[in-house]
Amino acid sequence: MTKNFHNSDVIWLDYVDSTNEEIKRRSQELSKPTWIVAKKQTKGKGRNGNVWFSSSGNFSGSVVFFPTVERSYFHLYGFFFGVALYNTVKKITKDGVDIRLKWPNDLMIENGKVAGILLESIQSPQSNRIAVIVGIGVNLNSHPNLNIDVKKKYYSQCIANFSDHGICQVSFFNKFRDELKELGFYVEENDLASILKLWKHRSYDIGTQIQVSDNKGGVNSGKFLGLDELGGLIVSDSSGTKKIYSGDVYFGG
């Protein structure tokens, strides 16, 4: 995992529909790990077919790389990027601000969503390699005014509301890349347990009441009990303890 981020190319664009889609369009020519970062993204994609609203001045970037780990572990990159994102945001916000990673791939400040991560994979056209694309959207200076869905008990936030100053896209990106490199020193390619441990320390406390949506409209309440060794969510409710591998989670419900 380490070498993928130490030596990546970076392409800055003034605007694009979606940085994930732009990477797919350029996949013929991208043979080494490469970032595409857009100053403005016009048609951002979120997880589960959702739209990601990205105003000017916020961060929209995707990186493509070619993992050697088995496909069934690809989702763990989401936890790795999440930890780097947390560390970056921690350093640019005021002391005492409540920052948490929320399963599976969100960053929350004071229970408002500040960032999300979208993982995709494609077959690289010029080889048999599988390419992983990790797209990261961060509300640096503004956030969309989303209506709070009655089921989804969170709203949006932006980092600048918890900092003494506005956040520059370029300096945020440089700090984020530094964190990815730093984590790479001790998060080895096959050391999945370390990634999950770092992630858990930055998430909600065990026992927190949560609601879990199952992507089919169903929502169940339970207690957050942490992650299993594959990054699955462990939840307990009146019917017992369950492990959940897809869906979304809302805390405090």
Ligand code: BTN
């Ligand atoms: C989510 O929380 O649903 C994931 C949001 C991911 C948004 C980012 S912005 C950069 C990249 N390009 C996209 O179209 N989506 C991701």
